[in-house]
Amino acid sequence: MSKRITIDPITRLEGHGKIEIFLDDKGNVSNAYFQVPELRGFEKFSEGRMAEEMPRITPKICGVCPTTHHMCSSKTLDDLFHVDPPRPAKLIRELINTAFIYEDHALHFYFLGGPDFVVGPDAPAAERNILGVIAKVGLEIGGQVIDIRKRVRGIITELGGRVIHPVCGLPGGVSRGLTEENRQEFRKTAADSVEFAKFSLQLFEDVVLKNKTYVDLIVGDIYKHETYYMGLVDENNKVNLYDGQLRVVTPTGEEFAKFEAKDYLEHIAEHVEPWSYVKFPFLKKVGWKGFVDGPDSGVFRVAPLARLNASEGMATPQAQAAHDKMYETLGGKPAHNTLAYHWARLVENLYAGERMVELLEDDDIMSDNIRTLPTETPTEGVGVVEAPRGTLIHHYKTDERGVITQANLLVATVCNAAAICMSVNRAAKGLIKDGVVNDGLLNMVEMAFRAYDPCFGCATHSMPGQMPLVVEIKDSEGNIVKRLSQFVNG
Amino acid sequence: MKTLILGVGSSxxxxxxxxxxxxxxxxxxxAGRDDVDVGVNEEAGFSLLEESLGYDRLVIVDxxxxxxxxxxxxxxxxxxLGRTIHSNSPHGANLATVMELGRQQDMDVPDEVVIYAIEVIDVLTFGEELTPALAAHVDAIVDEILGEVFPEQPDSTVE
Known part of the structure; x- marks a missing residue:
């Protein structure tokens, strides 16, 4: 008799969603689907508002990465009002965005992704968290994570005005600059962030890379897809998290496209499936061929590993060395190993630390010239930044008064949605055999999407009730045969 | 005893x-009471730990x-709730875990944490107003929570 399985809830995942795994009569996986509800009505909600409000509104969409929404929205206003911020303002914005990515990446490694490796993929769910990591690697690590996070967030709080929902971004620049006192303090923080990023990479090497089982998991076929990759690059095709052009490479690493964010609709289209609320972006010039990889499929990936794959390296020396070491181990570039997202995230973390040091060494960042006042009539604007979870694009149209008439957001996790579905499907098929389903195996299915650091629920803080993400295992007749509920209803 | 009441969610x-x-x-x-502070937090997760340091009791409304x-x-x-407060937790830094982490690190975390969870209707549609069916209960909800949190002096006007 065939079965269906439900994992319920998926731990350590922000937002709400559902994985359905269908088993055939022999108990093997016939298909797996990853579904998430979609937030509704953003377009209507935005219409009629002044464009200048958007950098303060859009961060409230997401309780996880409000800072990148603020930065992306501010850049969109630059384009909308046809104004180019002075270089010092760009440096300050980049510092804020880079600080946020640093903090977010560090949290992901120690709280979300790292426990799978440090504690173990089949360890009890209750131990696969930061407390389990601390139990394994020492109490002082917890203190270091808390300390560096607090200090890096201090940069965002000071320059952004508020830590959770920054208010500093304005069309044409920022609202305040740095004091000499800020600079001295931030320099120390940035230098320490580099050291902590190096420590995290060393921990990854000691715990993960020296464990053959883990390395086999990372390089194995269960967690692998040969897709296109997209990310922002600078003029030298090096990874840039704040600005530049979007570069897309093929599954074999050749440059496929390189374009300004304003041209994104020429390159990216969205596929709709009847079973999902989320639309699946794909490369228009390749076309949608289904949930398949390879050069003929328009599925592309974003976020840390994709950014590194889409680039020709890192713009800072220590991150470049870490980048080279990663690709040597993985057998060359591009790397298609989904679990290597964790490694790439740590390489980017080191880059973010080094980049903060560079930005703070640049004397221009102390300039009072932090805003170019807009003088032209607003029309249409597109902005892009790299969020921790991948490329984020905002697109607004206004009337001549600057009142929003149309708004569209392309968020990182949605860009990865097709790939996440494929990854879950492949992992489920590779891991669940002959009807044998246990918590360890299901966690390893979860690992397939956790590597992407997905964030679906955005701002919904609601307690899960019946759970934020349901994983159901169903037999061929649609009956649920497994549901791993960890939530105690109130 | 000093209490912090935090409303969490997205506006x-x-x-x-x-x-x-x-x-x-x-x-x-x-207003006017010195044994309680009231605030809001649209991020939750780890920041709840940081905000609650130094208080004896943390009351969350979600x-x-x-x-x-x-x-x-x-x-x-x-x-x-154990480790299951997912959506309160950017990156799985759920409330129970971050409080335990704080204790492990000898931080001054609250001795008592209470969550008042309010049944809602729609959290997926953009809008700045509550649905009418929920809005009708707001005053009663406030009375109920005040009565539980401060059973002796549920209102500053009582003092």
Missing amino acids: ILTDDSIGLVIAGKLEERL SILTGREPGTVMRLGLDG
């Missing part, structure tokens, strides 16, 4: 703002979806 996702709305009402009702009647108030403790 632009319809009923997800219920915690923020209730916190606003509680702030008015508790939304919940269980299929009960809209406006139903559920009193939850950390033990009951």
Whole structure:
């Protein structure tokens, strides 16, 4: 008799969603689907508002990465009002965005992704968290994570005005600059962030890379897809998290496209499936061929590993060395190993630390010239930044008064949605055999999407009730045969 | 005993703002008292730990979806939630875990944590207003929470 399985809830995942795994009569996986509800009505909600409000509104969409929404929205206003911020303002914005990515990446490694490796993929769910990591690697690590996070967030709080929902971004620049006192303090923080990023990479090497089982998991076929990759690059095709052009490479690493964010609709289209609320972006010039990889499929990936794959390296020396070491181990570039997202995230973390040091060494960042006042009539604007979870694009149209008439957001996790579905499907098929389903195996299915650091629920803080993400295992007749509920209803 | 009441949620996702709305009402009702602070937090997770340091008691007001009647108030403790407060937690830094982490690090975390979870209807549609069926319960919810949190002096006007 065939079965269906439900994992319920998926731990350590922000937002709400559902994985359905269908088993055939022999108990093997016939298909797996990853579904998430979609937030509704953003377009209507935005219409009629002044464009200048958007950098303060859009961060409230997401309780996880409000800072990148603020930065992306501010850049969109630059384009909308046809104004180019002075270089010092760009440096300050980049510092804020880079600080946020640093903090977010560090949290992901120690709280979300790292426990799978440090504690173990089949360890009890209750131990696969930061407390389990601390139990394994020492109490002082917890203190270091808390300390560096607090200090890096201090940069965002000071320059952004508020830590959770920054208010500093304005069309044409920022609202305040740095004091000499800020600079001295931030320099120390940035230098320490580099050291902590190096420590995290060393921990990854000691715990993960020296464990053959883990390395086999990372390089194995269960967690692998040969897709296109997209990310922002600078003029030298090096990874840039704040600005530049979007570069897309093929599954074999050749440059496929390189374009300004304003041209994104020429390159990216969205596929709709009847079973999902989320639309699946794909490369228009390749076309949608289904949930398949390879050069003929328009599925592309974003976020840390994709950014590194889409680039020709890192713009800072220590991150470049870490980048080279990663690709040597993985057998060359591009790397298609989904679990290597964790490694790439740590390489980017080191880059973010080094980049903060560079930005703070640049004397221009102390300039009072932090805003170019807009003088032209607003029309249409597109902005892009790299969020921790991948490329984020905002697109607004206004009337001549600057009142929003149309708004569209392309968020990182949605860009990865097709790939996440494929990854879950492949992992489920590779891991669940002959009807044998246990918590360890299901966690390893979860690992397939956790590597992407997905964030679906955005701002919904609601307690899960019946759970934020349901994983159901169903037999061929649609009956649920497994549901791993960890939530105690109130 | 010093108490911190925090409303959590998003102010632009319809009923997800219920915690923020209730916190606003509680702030008015508790104005002038020096044994309680009231605030809002649209991020939650790890920042809840940082905000709550130095307080003896943390009271969180949040939304919940269980299929009960809209406006139903559920009193939850950390033990009951265990590690399952996903959506309160950027990156899985759920409340129970971050509080335990704080204790491990000898931080001055609250001795008592109480969560008031309010049954809501819609947290997926952009909007700055509560759904009418939930909004009708706001005053009653405020009274109920005040009565539980401060059973002796539920209102600043009583003092």
